[in-house]
Amino acid sequence: MVFEVVEWIIFYIGLGLTTLGALCDLFGSLGLLRFPNFYVRLHAATVGIIGGAVVPLIGVGLMSLCSSQLGVYRFAVATIFFLTAFVTMIVAPIGTHALAYASHRGRVVKVEPKVIDMLEKHRGGEK
């Protein structure tokens, strides 16, 4: 009895996390449309990485942990979700970093509007 109650609570926590992820994705895409330039848009995309991918993956993992129709395999399914969340958390920022690095290095995008650009100054000092 107690076990079932705990299972329901975990299930609904997972459901809540997944809903939160959907909201984060919505706000992230709004930000992608509204923000003025490439670099600022990257910040909106980051909302979609942790809030929009890692959090719902953990939520779905918790939900599958409590889905008794999956039998023993629910542990394997949940592990896959948690591992995917963990790997996404490590790998996704590397993609963001590569985009930002390449566009600044190749001067493809102007850093505009800006308050300060220390990297430009740093590079200028080197040459």
Added chain:
Amino acid sequence: MKLSKIAVLTVILFIAYILLAGSVTAIDLLAAAIASLATSVIVADLLVRDVGKILDPKRIYYLVRYFIKYMFIIEPRAHIDVIKRIISPHMPINPGIVAIPYGVKTDYAILTIANSITNTPGTVTVDVDRDSKLLFVHWIDVKAVEPEECRRIISREFEENAEKIFD
């Protein structure tokens, strides 16, 4: 020395394989053992420098504590901040690229700091200069220009934890 690296890595990969496969028949155990051993022999030198660090319970404790704090305190705060900026009609952004010095030595620690900075909405690592030990960070709301001041606001917490976990 190399053998202990391979052994530790094999055990970790073996556990991961069994958890992902979800069954413990003889053929699964055999496949897991062969696959994890072969992988460890190839990548042990690339991934592991010091075996003692993997097995150090203090470092694992700091890692778990940092992960929990990062997911439950730092991330929600940053998300709410950026989402407010997105939905606010005036769009109060004040972007720029600032330099942040770091003091850690190992690759894993630098990766942890850079990834933590990129993963929090509002700051994105653009470049790393390993000679002058500087990270260049695009910041959505530049509050300070001085490198030490930026370090205090953005990355001090990440750096302290990365140092405890990996250095």
